[in-house]
Amino acid sequence: MPHPVTPPSQDPTMVSNEAPPPPSQETISDLLNTIFTAKTSAASIDACYGLCEIILSSVGVAGLNEYGIIAEIKKAAADKKSGLRRESSQNLLGAVFERFLPRQPVSEVVLLLQDGGLVGCALDALSDKGAVVREAAQYGLDAAFGILSAEALVAGLLPALTEYLSKKTGKWQGTVGAYKLLQKMADKAQISIGGTKEEALEKDILREAMGAKLAGLIPVVENGMHDLKAEVEKQAVHTMNSLTTLLSNDDVAPRIPLLIDTMQHPSSQTLQKAIHALSQTTFVAIVTSPVLALLTPFLERSLNNPTTAQEVLRQTVVIVENLTKLVHDPIEARTFLPKLIPGVKSVCDRASLPEVREIAERALATMEKAMGDDKDVVARTAGDDVAKILDEEIKANGGLAGSLDLWKQARPYISDMVAIDVNYRFVDRISGRFAPYIKSFVKDTEAPQKIADTIQQHYVDEDHRRYGVPEKEDDGEVEIVNADFSLAYGGMLLLSHTNLRLLKGHRYGLCGRNGAGKSTLMRSIANGKLEGFPPQDVLRTCYVEHNQGEDADISILEFVAKDPEIATQGRERISEVLAEFGFTAGPEGRQAERVGSLSGGWKMKLALARAMLQRADVLLLDEPTNHLDVANIAWLENYLKSHPDITSLIVSHDSGFLDNVTTDIYHYEPNKKLACYKGNLANFVKIRPEAKSYYTLSASTVQFKFPPPGILTGVKSQTRAIIRMSNVSYAYPGATKPSLQEVSCQLSLSSRVAIIGPNGAGKSTLIKLLTGETIPTTGKVEKHPNLRIGYIKQHALEHVEMHLEKTPNQYLQWRYQHGDDREVHMKQTRVLSDADRAQMDKWVDLKDGKSPRQIESLVGRSKYKKTFQYEVKWRGLLPKNNTMISRETLAELGFDKLVQEFDDHEASREGLGYRELQPKVISKHFEDLGLDPEIANHNEIGSLSGGQKVKVVIAGAMWNNPHLLVLDEPTNFLDRDSLGGLAVAIRDFKGGVILISHNEEFVGALCSEQWHVRDGRVALRGNTAVSLDRFEDSRPSSGVNSTAASSVVSSAVNSGIEDNSDMKFKARKKKKMTKKELKEREVRRRLRHIEWLNSPKGTPHPPDTDDEDN
Secondary structure, three states: OOOOOOOOOOOOOOOOOOOOOOOOHHHHHHHHHHHHHOOOHHHHHHHHHHHHHHHHHOOHHHHHHHOOHHHHHHHHHOOOOOHHHHHHHHHHHHHHHHHHHHHOOOHHHHHHHHHHOOHHHHHHHOOOOOHHHHHHHHHHHHHHHHHOOHHHHHHHHHHHHHHHHHOOOOOHHHHHHHHHHHHHHHHHOOOOOOOOHHHHHHHHHHHHHHHHOHHHHHHHHHHHOOOOOHHHHHHHHHHHHHHHHHOOOOOOHHHHHHHHHHHHOOOHHHHHHHHHHHHOOOOOOOEOHHHHHHHHHHHHHHHHOOOOOHHHHHHHHHHHHHHHHOEOOHHHHHHHHHHHHHHHHHHHHHOOOHHHHHHHHHHHHHHHHHHOOHHHOOOOOOHHHHHHHHHHHHHHOOOEOOOHHHHHHHHHHHHHHHHHHHHOOOHHHHHHHHHHHHHHHEOOOOHHHHHHHHHHHHHHHHHHHHHOOOOOOOOOOOEEEEEEEEEEEOOEEEEEEEEEEEEOOOEEEEEOOOOOOHHHHHHHHHOOOOOOOOOOOOOOEEEEOOOOOOOOOOEHHHHHHOOHHHHOOOHHHHHHHHHHOOOOOOOOOHHHOEHHHOOHHHHHHHHHHHHHHOOOOEEEEEOOOOOOOHHHHHHHHHHHHOOOOOEEEEEOOOHHHHHHHOOEEEEEOOOOOEEEEEOOHHHHHHHOHHHHHHOOEOOOOOOOOOOOOOOOOOOOOOOOEEEEEEEEEEOOOOOOOOOEEEEEEEEEOOOEEEEEOOOOOOHHHHHHHHHOOOOOOEEEEEEOOOOOEEEEOOOHHHHOHHHOOOOHHHHHHHHHOOOOOHHHHHOOOOOOOHHHHHHHOOEEOOOOOOOOEEEEEEEEEEEEOOEEEEEEEEOOOOHHHOEEEEHHHHHHOOOHHHHHHHHHHHHHHHHHOOOOOOHHHHHHHHHHOOOOHHHHHHOOHHHOOHHHHHHHHHHHHHOOOOOEEEEEOOOOOOOHHHHHHHHHHHHHOOOEEEEEOOOHHHHHHHOOEEEEEEOOEEEEEOOOOEOHHHEOOOOHHHOOOEOOOOOOOOOOOOOOOOOOOOOOOOOOOOOOOOHHHHHHHHHHHHHHHHHHHOOOOOOOOOOOOOOOOO
């Protein structure tokens, strides 16, 4: 048991020529006798520390063996008759760990590895019946663990623990203790916030080196999970949970609980569940050795089990192929994939389904490619390689001295630790870390540092040869920020012990997936909460984001001038700067307009103007091109490039903008670090080819699956108009002139329309008129009575901003819980005004001989000739008095809104008829639209990133299977991967699509028709070429001239014949067949049936229809 006040440890001590003479054997024997016969623990501990000091100050670590101290510890620890001796042996062991390890690092060889080391001795003592013995043993283990470096833990303690656990003779308490130490090592390696830079470095080394050992550790721990002793099983499960944190792979992390359960309860059923779960995983992160170590045993079992079903085999080979594509290191591929190749070959040869064999052959080719040629392989440095260099340097510096037997054991140990730092690229640690290990074996006191420096320089040069020479510090550049920090949001760690370095005048692009923490990082900088970032009084930063909205009723000039930091410049200067940004001065100019009247693009320009007036040193631009048209984006690019005194940190999903503007790219790496790459986005992609998705529209990473739109009654053609605007004009309240004038247009199920125009031209207003968000001043908007519209607003987050406390799953349940879409009822065309309420109180006389009555509600609808008739419930009368009234009659009486509300309810009910509003089904719907089910079910909307919130909005709009998808700036907030998934989903969608976007790449790849809005007028242009080559999955022969059906080309439904008529939808009337035609049809059917009977087994029966021609 430790002394109440442990004597302070001293600086590392080495044996030198000035060391006192070695003590006699008699002196050491007397001290050992005192230790083992002391009447109190305190006296025994004091004697232990005294013995350690004598040995350390004279002969050093060699004395532990020379004086028989280690042998005496082992002998006393095994003394079953004397609890006092067993306790004293653990006290002495704890003192040796505590004193020798920090002051003579080479003692790690003796204490951990020589003759099995002393770790097993301490672990065995954990099963002692005496509590004091157990406490003393635990103290010694904890002391050793706390002193050892990351390299020593992996090269010394880890082998000692695995050797102990491999023995079947140990007590169960010792086994539990060993598993606890393994768990402690894994927990120490976990990424966390806080601590020093050196502690973070230790974690990184331990995580990398221990992760590489997982292939050997997992079977050892898995054995414990099947132990008959409940305590061992429980601790082994805890240890396995900790070991899996070494993976650092977001794709596999959600599946880990299921995988561990499969290990604990192995069976064909649990294995099948695990394989199925993995097959449903979209793998996008780089696959490293720890991931392969965890998954390979499951895949191997599935492939080699002769009873595995064909579907499970198919899923297994798909997983193997997807994982292999993401293995970037051929060394890791060669370590694990050979275990899977025989199983995959077996599937190629013996699988019964051709599809499975084909997938297996494809997986096999991918595996062979991943293992690479020798020229592609960066070889690992082995301990033997280091040992050869170490021998040469020691020989060059005077040769060996000291104990040669100890050197034989220390040499491979030191070499293995150096190899760890070399292989994981921590070569800068070699010199300072390993010189103390060599001091006991050379004569010259300066030689150890020379040897360590030479070895470090050798491997620094080797690292440069393998991976390239790091770019030199920028000569003549002014460094304005050099911050080391960690960043978290809620309970989620985003960045761990990373560095951000900014140079004056540089423009940095910040790249990473949605949810990586880009906006969080910029807000932390703007709020002065980022550790190490200069404060505002030293370095002025300004955060320009996409959200606007406060003070909507005051003028633009007043809005800017009310900022106290800007007001000191005077209104004249403020007006000049606003004019530079396009805000004209004067009573009739834009500066006099209300902030709330600005479009999204002008609001962003206003935010940029405020930033310029604040004279920021660093501009933090969060999606600056959102809502900006092409001309304004070009203006912003020129502005940023023409101000070399301003440093910019930019988050944008516009790859063209980043290419034109950025000088450097900061990228969120998988290990929760920021890495800086010189050059623009194109140069970054050359270095990191997996970032190609920033240039192409691809669904390979994020897939959106839109539900089919369903059938519209009476619409038999994809080009038939389903919604139409006729001579529509609209003016905002108080506006001097209308925003839109005399607009006529229509859409069909095949429409792919882009609305193009400058900021403020009225594009969003046109969309709102089409969808019923806004009521036209003049003209009319007609639509199919059963038409369902999925609408996503320009400021998409408006859809969910009132539900930030709900999870996405709860939001969707709330929105559709009454059988229709609640958000439809919030439209202006559905909200009852005072005039509408007065209309409901109006007495209606149908001239049917009955007295006038008041309409209470509509309760039903049925087909009537070429239109609909509605069942009217009269106020104060029983249902038996309900009356059927035609749509036209109700419209003439002024009940348009009532009819439209009932049509919307029926359309929504029809769309939701195929939907179950259950959490499990909703979760799958979110997964189809790119949002992780874990986030959809458990994270509040308020805690999601902008891109994740947009996915929630899209999922809400698509829940009722809409026929027409209306997207106002859909590219805002989405990263490149999500943008690619959305583009492919829109391309494959069977309904109509109309969208507003300034993203030319997105529009050019999807829209065959463009509506140009300018000066209140809409010009329709159809048959525009679609650039299919912008999709990653397009064939080379696709070209760029593919067109879709236009909404304005001449046809039966959009020609002048129907322009002024009401929209009528009727089913095609079936022509009655003559007796002769009926007889001929029967003959054809009989012959076809006979032919089918004579066909090979499995041939599908040909359908019998009334539309057949023969």
